Amino acid sequence: MRELVGQYLAQTISRRGFLDNMKAAGVTLAAAEGVLSSLNASAQTPSGPTFASTGAAASSTSVPAVRTFQGTGGACFAEQLMACGVKYVFGNSASEDAQFYDALVDRPKLNYILTPHEGPGAAMAAGYIKASQQPAIVMQAGSVGLMNAMGQIFNASKEQTPLVVYSYRTDQSKRAGRDGFEEIANQEQVVQPLTKYSWMARGSSMIAETVRHAFKSAWTPPHGPAYLTWHSDYTEEKTRTEIIDQSHFDTRMRVRPNPSEIEKAAQLLLDAKMPVLIVGDEIYKAKAVDKVVKLAEMLGMPVTQMRQMWSNFPEAHPLWVGNAPAGTLASITWPKNYDLAINIGNKMQHSGVAPMVARNIKFIDMRMDYQNMGKVMSTDVPLVGDVGLGLDDLIAAIEPLMNARLKTAAAQRATEVRRYTDNARRLVAGIVNNPEWNHAPLIADRVTWEVAQFADANAIVVHEAGSVAMHSFQFNPVGGRELFYYYGGHLGSGVGTAAGVKLARPSQQVICLVGDGSFLFGPHALWNMARLELPVITIVYNNHAYGGPHSRTVANAPSGRMIETGHFVGSYLGSPDMNMASIAQGFGVRAEVVKNPLELRQALARAKASTLEGKPYLLDVQVVRRGVGWTDEPWIPSNATIKAANNGAKLA
Numbered sequence: 001m002r003e004l005v006g007q008y009l010a011q012t013i014s015r016r017g018f019l020d021n022m023k024a025a026g027v028t029l030a031a032a033e034g035v036l037s038s039l040n041a042s043a044q045t046p047s048g049p050t051f052a053s054t055g056a057a058a059s060s061t062s063v064p065a066v067r068t069f070q071g072t073g074g075a076c077f078a079e080q081l082m083a084c085g086v087k088y089v090f091g092n093s094a095s096e097d098a099q100f101y102d103a104l105v106d107r108p109k110l111n112y113i114l115t116p117h118e119g120p121g122a123a124m125a126a127g128y129i130k131a132s133q134q135p136a137i138v139m140q141a142g143s144v145g146l147m148n149a150m151g152q153i154f155n156a157s158k159e160q161t162p163l164v165v166y167s168y169r170t171d172q173s174k175r176a177g178r179d180g181f182e183e184i185a186n187q188e189q190v191v192q193p194l195t196k197y198s199w200m201a202r203g204s205s206m207i208a209e210t211v212r213h214a215f216k217s218a219w220t221p222p223h224g225p226a227y228l229t230w231h232s233d234y235t236e237e238k239t240r241t242e243i244i245d246q247s248h249f250d251t252r253m254r255v256r257p258n259p260s261e262i263e264k265a266a267q268l269l270l271d272a273k274m275p276v277l278i279v280g281d282e283i284y285k286a287k288a289v290d291k292v293v294k295l296a297e298m299l300g301m302p303v304t305q306m307r308q309m310w311s312n313f314p315e316a317h318p319l320w321v322g323n324a325p326a327g328t329l330a331s332i333t334w335p336k337n338y339d340l341a342i343n344i345g346n347k348m349q350h351s352g353v354a355p356m357v358a359r360n361i362k363f364i365d366m367r368m369d370y371q372n373m374g375k376v377m378s379t380d381v382p383l384v385g386d387v388g389l390g391l392d393d394l395i396a397a398i399e400p401l402m403n404a405r406l407k408t409a410a411a412q413r414a415t416e417v418r419r420y421t422d423n424a425r426r427l428v429a430g431i432v433n434n435p436e437w438n439h440a441p442l443i444a445d446r447v448t449w450e451v452a453q454f455a456d457a458n459a460i461v462v463h464e465a466g467s468v469a470m471h472s473f474q475f476n477p478v479g480g481r482e483l484f485y486y487y488g489g490h491l492g493s494g495v496g497t498a499a500g501v502k503l504a505r506p507s508q509q510v511i512c513l514v515g516d517g518s519f520l521f522g523p524h525a526l527w528n529m530a531r532l533e534l535p536v537i538t539i540v541y542n543n544h545a546y547g548g549p550h551s552r553t554v555a556n557a558p559s560g561r562m563i564e565t566g567h568f569v570g571s572y573l574g575s576p577d578m579n580m581a582s583i584a585q586g587f588g589v590r591a592e593v594v595k596n597p598l599e600l601r602q603a604l605a606r607a608k609a610s611t612l613e614g615k616p617y618l619l620d621v622q623v624v625r626r627g628v629g630w631t632d633e634p635w636i637p638s639n640a641t642i643k644a645a646n647n648g649a650k651l652a
């Protein structure tokens with residue numbers, strides 16, 4: 001009977017058909033008519049999810065996992081999004097999606113968040129997805145909006161974020177191919193290298209299935225972005241389609257590594273004199289930090305991490321020897337005498353010629369990201385699978401083999417590691433003895449230190465602060481402070497990410513640290529923070545410069561003409577100085593400029609008070625420029641020279 005009700009509500013059987021089928025099932029005509037009248041009444045109840053605009057109706061409590069739906073392509077899109085578990089649509093004005101917007105009006109479970117620029121809008125969606133591990137969709141106007149979202153699709157691809165993006169093709173199916181307004185050929189192929197799945201639906205009846213493919217692809221580990229599109233007339237067209245619940249197309253990729261490889265890995269770890277553990281983002285995603293801590297403690301292994309998005313190990317733990325500064329295992333300060341490395345969940349991004357783990361070191365690799373495994377590093381033991389399950393298995397394999405001799409060896413190693421980490425912590429704490437500590441404008445390290453003193457014990461720090469080094473926060477992904485780093489590197493993500501993170505985690509303090517240059521690529525989500533009352537504290541490290549690129553440029557041409565003349569053409573953002581507090585106020589966010597350490601403390605207190613009222617706050621902190629060749633008033637090209645370059649220009 002449930003199935004019949006579903007079919008009737010989805011209008012795939014008529015009233016007559018419904019009554020006939022009920023009769024065949026042994027229900028009396030009077031009883032069947034009673035059911036019908038209550039169904040008709042519930043389909044018109046304004047409080048329930050009623051889909052009057054499409055003429056179809058269904059109740060979320062009674063909908064079967066696979067059902068037929070009839071309505072406009074836009075309504076099918078909305079229905080399938082809800083069946084995928086989507087609660088938020090991050091969108092920018094897309095007139096051709098009128099029927100989709102129409103379908104949203106009576107579907108209050110699908111919330112549309114208008115983002116005034118596609119880049120920060122997509123960053124906000126990605127931030128929400130990363131912090132909640134829940135699905136969402138980004139949509140924008142055809143090819144024109146897509147171009148702005150692509151930077152964040154790139155970030156999602158690098159960061160393995162399951163970001164699903166849709167935009168219509170402005171060209172309708174009956175006039176496509178004429179190079180019309182906003183038309184580009186093969187629109188879906190523009191993002192192909194950045195996505196796991198990219199497809200154009202070939203008809204309105206294929207919209208729902210294309211949506212499912214996109215979500216399945218994006219959310220099947222290793223995660224990544226997906227893109228979907230179709231001709232805009234399909235969104236208007238009436239069609240009949242299947243809507244399928246996410247639980248019925250999810251591939252449940254929680255797979256365990258090969259058991260015989262687990263045994264090999266256990267034996268190699270026990271045979272090693274100085275094994276090193278490399279951690280990575282798959283641990284955070286699998287919520288397996290406590291397990292990785294247990295493994296490290298069992299073996300007394302030093303733990304490090306190469307560039308990742310999250311912090312995946314408690315930084316205050318005595319076995320944490322710090323991030324590998326140059327992205328290779330060889331760049332860690334200590335230990336140097338390791339004879340085995342095990343990677344658990346790190347993407348191991350190779351940005352240099354040498355393998356990140358030298359060839360003469362035994363290497364065990366555990367992660368779901370099979371594509372990046374065995375690519376550059378020679379791998380003794382590949383452990384493909386979910387790192388949470390893999391850690392369970394590895395720990396279970398090692399535990400019974402830990403005899404008294406091995407336990408003593410592990411304990412001695414742990415003591416040795418601790419000797420190093422205790423000393424390293426003392427050195428980092430010495431940061432406050434910097435002779436420039438009280439400098440105004442502030443040194444970046446002072447800003448970071450003050451914010452670390454101020455931040456809540458479980459604050460989330462979104463870091464897009466250019467070349468600023470993170471320290472003093474003691475990140476701890478198990479109930480402590482969390483880090484969201486800009487791994488992808490397409491700038492302009494920080495403010496949007498912070499807004500999305502706050503939407504996902506309203507009970508945690510969210511602090512966005514952002515460089516002035518990075519901020520200028522995407523401040524727009526400040527408006528979303530103001531409108532939605534997402535009380536994020538944004539702190540701009542304003543050195544009026546692209547400090548990092550400046551230093552890297554100098555390093556690339558150390559004895560060139562730039563150094564000789566002091567003419568650095570591409571890195572000074574002052575003259576006139578930009579006021580980030582005014583920009584924030586323009587978006588409806590309270591803000592102030594901070595010039596010295598005392599003002600910073602007072603401003604942070606005001607920021608906190610504001611966030612307790614539900615209002616976001618921004619501090620534009622004036623920070624010194626550091627690096628070779630900077631002066632108080634850096635050279636800029638003269639206006640006269642620039643304008644003179646055009647003198648005598650004639651149109652041919």
Ligand SMILES: Cc1ncc(C[n+]2csc(CCOP(=O)(O)OP(=O)(O)O)c2C)c(N)n1
Binds near residue numbers: 468489492548
């Ligand atoms: C969209 C985008 N454009 C350009 C770059 C190149 N880039 C890398 S760092 C940087 C400047 C960052 O400046 P800021 O945030 O002020 O940090 P600072 O270097 O001053 O510490 C630029 C432009 C980029 N990564 N992304």
Ligand SMILES: [Mg+2]
Binds near residue numbers: 546
């Ligand atoms: Mg800067």
